[in-house]
Amino acid sequence: MSSAQPVIKSKQTVKEVNGISTQVVCTEFSNYIFVVLTQYGKMGTLISVTPDSRSNDISTPSFSTKVLLGKDEPLTHVCAKNLATFVSQEAGNRPVLLGLALKDSSIDSIKQMKDIIKSCQVW
Amino acid sequence: MIETQNGDVFEAITVHNFSEKILEQSIHFHVMKLSGGFFLWVGSSPVLSNLAVSMSSKYDSMPLSTLVMGDPSNTAANSLAQRLAKKTKKQVYVSYSLPMTDNNFSLLVEKRIKKELELLPEHF
Numbered sequence: 077m078s079s080a081q082p083v084i085k086s087k088q089t090v091k092e093v094n095g096i097s098t099q100v101v102c103t104e105f106s107n108y109i110f111v112v113l114t115q116y117g118k119m120g121t122l123i124s125v126t127p128d129s130r131s132n133d134i135s136t137p138s139f140s141t142k143v144l145l146g147k148d149e150p151l152t153h154v155c156a157k158n159l160a161t162f163v164s165q166e167a168g169n170r171p172v173l174l175g176l177a178l179k180d181s182s183i184d185s186i187k188q189m190k191d192i193i194k195s196c197q198v199w
Numbered sequence: 200m201i202e203t204q205n206g207d208v209f210e211a212i213t214v215h216n217f218s219e220k221i222l223e224q225s226i227h228f229h230v231m232k233l234s235g236g237f238f239l240w241v242g243s244s245p246v247l248s249n250l251a252v253s254m255s256s257k258y259d260s261m262p263l264s265t266l267v268m269g270d271p272s273n274t275a276a277n278s279l280a281q282r283l284a285k286k287t288k289k290q291v292y293v294s295y296s297l298p299m300t301d302n303n304f305s306l307l308v309e310k311r312i313k314k315e316l317e318l319l320p321e322h323f
Contacts (some may be wrong), residue, residue: 116233
């Protein structure tokens, strides 16, 4: 028995980024936004991007990245922060769980990927 | 199927939702099929409480499983991921986001997942 309305909202798309097929799936949870960004069809490295909780702060909060699963290298943190910060901010500072499997992490590609994530807005 | 310019072929990610009333409670299931594996979320409200990952190993008959997010004292996600990895031979991500942890309930939840696996294996 399937109900008509799933409680979990998700959006997905496939786009080419510099000739590489790139899939994005965004899923909304009440306490997390889950973003899968993959050029391999797999989950890849799992990273959590969390806004540092500093209440009554006027400046925009900073973000912590943590590799939960996969290779923990500096570039992963840079990409994750670059890709997920705006998601968290737009989603009312919810943390973002990011699955990242990229063949190309050039700055130009990351820029395009951000737009693809934006096109799958569920928050 | 998606083919990239350099000739790599992989399956497109698909999403599948289903629900079931189990012991008077509406339980929701969300499956994301990935290449070589799937992500499964189980919950009654849209919270992501934990995440376990499991995959088979040639060195052990039982798949390896680890909790990457959430309370490690709650073993429900871990053991469900492990059993699903064993059954499907795939890499399995499980978020078991249900507040109730009694064994009987978990068993019914697992039964429902296995039924869906048999009825609609293409979604996993």
